[in-house]
Amino acid sequence: MKLQNTTTGWGRWAERLGAAGVTHMRRVPTRSPKPLRPKLLAGSRMLLCLYIALPLDLAAQDIAAKVFTHADTLRGSNTPQRSWWDATFYDLHVKVNPADSSISGYNSITYRVIKPAREMQIDLQLPLVVDSIVQDGLELSARRDGNALFVTMIAPQKAGTKKTISVYYHGKPTVAVRPPWDGGFVWAIDSLSRKWIVTANEGLGASAWWPNKDYLADEPDSQRVAITVPDSLYDASNGRLRSTTPNSDGSVTYEWFVSNPINNYDVAVNAGHYEHFSDVYQGEKGKLTLDFFPLDYHVDTARKQFQQVKPMLQCFESWFGPYPWYEDGYKLVETPHLGMEHQSAVAYGNHYKNGYLGRDRSATGNGLKWDFIIIHESAHEWWGNSITMKDQADMWIHESFATYAEGLYTECQQGKKAGAEYTIGQRKIIRNDRPIIGAYGVNDEGSGDMYDKGANMLLTVRQLVDDDSRWRGILRGLNKTFWHQTVTTRQIEDYISRQSGLNLGKVFDQYLRTTKIPTLEYKVEGQKLSYRWSNVVRGFAMPVKVTTATDRLGWVRPAERWKSVAVKLNRPEDFRVDENVYVNARDILKPVADSTTARKAQ
Numbered sequence: 269m270k271l272q273n274t275t276t277g278w279g280r281w282a283e284r285l286g287a288a289g290v291t292h293m294r295r296v297p298t299r300s301p302k303p304l305r306p307k308l309l310a311g312s313r314m315l316l317c318l319y320i321a322l323p324l325d326l327a328a329q330d331i332a333a334k335v336f337t338h339a340d341t342l343r344g345s346n347t348p349q350r351s352w353w354d355a356t357f358y359d360l361h362v363k364v365n366p367a368d369s370s371i372s373g374y375n376s377i378t379y380r381v382i383k384p385a386r387e388m389q390i391d392l393q394l395p396l397v398v399d400s401i402v403q404d405g406l407e408l409s410a411r412r413d414g415n416a417l418f419v420t421m422i423a424p425q426k427a428g429t430k431k432t433i434s435v436y437y438h439g440k441p442t443v444a445v446r447p448p449w450d451g452g453f454v455w456a457i458d459s460l461s462r463k464w465i466v467t468a469n470e471g472l473g474a475s476a477w478w479p480n481k482d483y484l485a486d487e488p489d490s491q492r493v494a495i496t497v498p499d500s501l502y503d504a505s506n507g508r509l510r511s512t513t514p515n516s517d518g519s520v521t522y523e524w525f526v527s528n529p530i531n532n533y534d535v536a537v538n539a540g541h542y543e544h545f546s547d548v549y550q551g552e553k554g555k556l557t558l559d560f561f562p563l564d565y566h567v568d569t570a571r572k573q574f575q576q577v578k579p580m581l582q583c584f585e586s587w588f589g590p591y592p593w594y595e596d597g598y599k600l601v602e603t604p605h606l607g608m609e610h611q612s613a614v615a616y617g618n619h620y621k622n623g624y625l626g627r628d629r630s631a632t633g634n635g636l637k638w639d640f641i642i643i644h645e646s647a648h649e650w651w652g653n654s655i656t657m658k659d660q661a662d663m664w665i666h667e668s669f670a671t672y673a674e675g676l677y678t679e680c681q682q683g684k685k686a687g688a689e690y691t692i693g694q695r696k697i698i699r700n701d702r703p704i705i706g707a708y709g710v711n712d713e714g715s716g717d718m719y720d721k722g723a724n725m726l727l728t729v730r731q732l733v734d735d736d737s738r739w740r741g742i743l744r745g746l747n748k749t750f751w752h753q754t755v756t757t758r759q760i761e762d763y764i765s766r767q768s769g770l771n772l773g774k775v776f777d778q779y780l781r782t783t784k785i786p787t788l789e790y791k792v793e794g795q796k797l798s799y800r801w802s803n804v805v806r807g808f809a810m811p812v813k814v815t816t817a818t819d820r821l822g823w824v825r826p827a828e829r830w831k832s833v834a835v836k837l838n839r840p841e842d843f844r845v846d847e848n849v850y851v852n853a854r855d856i857l858k859p860v861a862d863s864t865t866a867r868k869a870q
């Protein structure tokens with residue numbers, strides 16, 4: 269999804285999780301003692317407000333307590349009550365009742381038994397109420413532990429067999445406060461005051477509105493999404509529409525079917541006064557259907573703006589390989605919130621403007637030549653939806669690549685230099701406040717730097733690979749190797765290292781696991797350049813291109829100790845570091861600006 273700042277989401281979420289209590293605490297480095305400033309994009313809605321502010325000069329104490337709860341562990345880890353079963357099919361039926369902002373329905377969960385067990389965890393967030401849980405015609409009992417249900421199994425659960433369990437429920441689901449960042453159900457109206465009801469629940473979790481195993485590492489192989497809404501509304505959900513059934517009570521049921529694995533947070537209700545138009549894209553795997561669902565009064569505008577979809581698909585297929593969901597089609601669905609990567613039914617709320625709500629996050633102007641939400645959210649079909657993190661801590665796998673994809677799209681459209689400029693322009697938004705990777709097992713997201721810093725890390729790695737066809741092969745190879753799978757950071761890191769022939773372990777450690785920007789310290793004395801890395805993880809020895817002769821870049825291989833090389837520079841000021849690489853450079857012969865003096869001068 270796309271980031272934006274919110275300082276309150278996690279607090280509210282933690283409050284909702286409520287009484288389960290604190291079971292462990294972890295210390296996490298942080299640098300910002302200031303109140304969080306509004307930031308163009310953020311993404312980390314979950315944990316910001318629990319940081320304890322500390323003065324910056326207390327370096328040794330520059331840490332903050334980050335508190336995780338028992339509920340976080342139930343939500344974010346592969347508990348014993350989850351690990352014995354593998355979801356294979358979700359048969360979801362939900363009736364949406366706008367009159368009182370309630371929903372009711374059931375999910376029949378088909379699963380494969382991995383090993384016998386007596387208790388099953390199914391997640392359904394409060395305040396939703398379970399009516400009954402049924403297996404083999406028998407009603408099962410369950411105990412609630414916050415947002416998790418622990419169901420006592422009666423029938424034998426024999427390893428290797430498939431079983432189905434149905435959870436019937438109703439209630440008023442969490443209302444999204446600031447979708448898509450503080451997610452939940454969105455009970456909106458369009459500009460003609462007609463109902464417009466959607467869901468957005470990344471991070472918060474799909475269990476905010478339907479019962480499932482709310483754990484990223486387990487996706488069903490396919491899913492039905494049958495949504496019942498008042499017959500004035502049309503529901504555009506994921507996959508393909510199989511049937512439309514009017515009911516006697518003035519409602520209508522839209523039965524959608526997703527014939528591929530799907531992240532549960534991608535499953536969406538989009539019920540509104542939509543107009544529909546369609547097109548076909550001739551892609552790498554043949555004909556891909558394109559279906560567009562703008563609000564009826566936006567159809568003419570949408571016909572123009574959505575023309576960006578075909579060049580986007582062409583660019584991304586060339587860099588990443590085939591679009592991952594030919595069977596389910598590609599859809600764009602207008603929503604009252606900014607956007608979300610809902611699989612095969614991308615949520616679009618960018619007001620038919622280019623840029624990010626009309627602005628360019630890179631401040632280069634290059635980002636105003638395309639529609640941010642179409643490009644960024646669609647990139648998630650490859651990075652996030654086809655290749656999915658197993659743990660929320662590894663969300664960079666979704667966002668770093670999707671943000672880097674913005675630069676690649678700029679490259680497709682405006683040339684390689686413009687693409688790099690776009691990504692480099694995003695450096696101004698990097699905060700280096702916390703590491704990009706979060707805490708594992710507790711549904712914790714790392715820093716919002718997973719977007720812009722992550723993209724710049726990938727641009728940096730591309731320089732190291734130093735061969736565009738190999739780089740393309742790596743991006744396509746990742747998609748081929750991890751096609752429709754859930755993965756760990758380690759798998760992605762190892763793949764890139766292996767395929768590039770470079771040991772990138774320290775590079776990933778530096779950018780993903782610390783907040784430190786590598787600094788190339790150097791001095792030019794006559795025709796001699798001396799250089800070394802500082803502010804780096806131990807053993808960091810990333811090669812980098814620098815000016816070794818006036819107007820010519822050559823590789824040097826700095827380490828933490830000083831090295832030197834003969835150069836041909838007319839003046840020491842001619843020295844520079846390849847701007848595509850996200851590092852700092854410092855001429856140690858120049859006096860360091862004194863921050864005290866600088867402040868006085870202001």
Ligand SMILES: [Zn+2]
Nearest residue numbers: 269270667670
């Ligand atoms: Zn995103």
